[in-house]
Amino acid sequence: MKNSLQREVPVGFKPFVSPTAFQKKPRIMIPEKNTNHQIVFFESLEAMFKEMGISDGMTLSFHHHLRNGDEVLNQTAKVVEKMGLKNLHFAPSSIFPNNACLSSLIKNKNITSITTNYLNGDVAKTISQGYLENLLIMETHGGRARSIEAGELAIDFAILATPAVDCMGNGTGSLGKNACGALGYAIPDLKFSKKVILVTDTVVDKIDNPEFPHSYVDAVVVLPSIGEQKGIVSGTTKITTDPVGLKIARDAAKLLHELGMIKTGFSMQTGAGGTSLAVADFVKKQMLAQNIVGSFASGGITAYYVQMLKLGLFEKLYDVQCFDLEAVTSYRDNDHHFAMSSSEYGNPMEPNPIVNNLDFVILGATEIDLDFNVNVTTDSNNWLIGGSGGHSDTAHGAKVTIITTNLIKSRMPIIKERVTTCTTPGEDVDVLVTERGIAINPKRQDLLAQLRNSRLNIKPIDELLTLCYQITSKPQVVVHDKKIIGVVKYRDGTIIDSLYQVKK
């Protein structure tokens, strides 16, 4: 079966129709769990596994707030391997390169299903090669929250890395030697899993305003270490110095200026990449020059946004995860730095998720096609290299969605006639900013009208593609293997695209 974007949908899944189709569906919510019995404390994951009855075929969920410094997923995997458990379904919100140990469990069928929002590193390679027995399910951050609350992703045990836990079983991300700040991605797991296990390396007497209230918690495992705090600073969290990246960022900022988007009370989100932060830097300069105060910035928060908050350039920050240690400190100490759950952030079924209040969002792309569909899930050879995360959620919610990317990377055009994998539908993508020109989605005639007399280098996207071909010539089309190894779920749970095994 094909969906509305003419992408293959495996049997048993619902096809993507449109980004707004979810509006006609009712919000489904299973009852929130509530545990009022005594919380059990364990000194090892293995003891907890045995006592709590984790067995073959169960679904275990995890969050990724410790990012590339997380050890809870890895240590859990070791216990699974040691106990010889089989056919488990792992549902971490993301998988990072430091989780490479999962690969052998996938190959040995300890883990046969995975649901996640983002993955790269060795596990991504293993799954790309077809080793995962069942289909990989890729969700969005908001989609995962929806899926968990609806019971679609039914979690037997949420095993949640928790930087500090008190004697009552309350947990927080703000304290402890591995403090990671906001714990937004884990909130749906906390509320709707059958059992919740907090895994910590720091026990304190009392936690005020815990992100994880003890009423949801069944057990606590206290380990010598849950990871490496410095590992949360993964990826690029500094403004790019690359001239091409800066040129793109400067043009994106000029575009925002010409669209009149930098005005009192505006809201924005960017990724943590160097070019995105450079856009934020140009925006910051405009704000300072014109005494503009925005209402909020949101998303994963970096030191850069913390600094803007301190300068009074935003009234508040909405933080779903901290990208660096400055953000962790600010989240703990600044009353205007708020946590948000992944549901409050981007769940399409929420009455008013934060993404819907964004004036604009700056996002990246691995590929973008002539219909403005964006791929951030695979490379052009079908290797898994990422995933939506909040890409589709913010793209749909924001009033203007801007993709910033080099037109050519490693001699390959980023614009394609058709993206290898569709992550975010073109209907939700408004503008593409590259170093050689800006393309506006023809569906946004309002933006085109506003920019009619602009001095910006605005071109139809097919002209940018022609420009690419003049420089790189037309790349040979990669023929993918016919075997489907996974699906990309849009935020409403429908299938926007399938994932294929890499060509051997």
Next chain:
Amino acid sequence: MRRSLLFIPGNNPAMLQNADVFESDGLILDLEDAVHINEKDSARMLVSHYLESKQTHSLEMIVRINGLDTPYFQKDLQAVVCQQLDTIMLPKAKVKDVLDLSKMLDEIEQTKQISKEIKIIPIIELAQSVLEVNELARFPRVNGILLGAEDLSTDLEIERTKPGLEIIYPRFCVIYACKAQKIDAIDTPFTDTKDEQGLSKDCETAKMFGMNAKTAIHPNQVSIINDVFSPSEKNIAWAKRVIEAKKKAEASGLAVFSLDGKMIDKPIIDRAINILKKAEKFQLL
């Protein structure tokens, strides 16, 4: 008419690929100081292919060849002079060098049947060149002169500083020589690529003295240089009003008129015309 010229090492394919996106008015494809002696041949080939690939371009294409006191310049010229090339930049230029280069270009243009005159930008990098700058500016092919303060400081045995007090004299020499011949006075590059404020200040100083343009040694310098050397929005608005008032005055048979309580006569009208010409050239209207 130039504001910014960006140096690109001739032996760096990745930089060449993106060289034309930074909105400089011209590119200086460098075969001289940026290219190690072992890479002179490959750089020459790369620059030659790059120029040939630019069938249509809006940027001025300049090649800085090796000096006429080196064994490389003849091969440089043979490789890079083509229809797509606009200008040769000549290091450590003296009058005799520019004369020789002009003759060589005459011959190569004829041999290669090039349908335009390749221009020359001499670089003032020697004390002798400073003394000869008025003569250099008079050569028909010369349409701009670049001050090369780093090499000049070496020749003068002085230390370069950010405020640039030590180069005031050669700066003015270049400016007056160029202005007398109505060609571009191009300022020396600002070498601290991380000091944006310093660059901006240096551009303002150069502009105040009379420089028309500045060279950039890093793409991130171009937008700052363009900002300073472009007519400001305020100046463009003023120039438009002057021209509008001039038209009305002419209709009334007046050669001199007033605007905002100030007398407007020919020098001011010429200044306004010049601003609007620049604004049009740099697509600021």
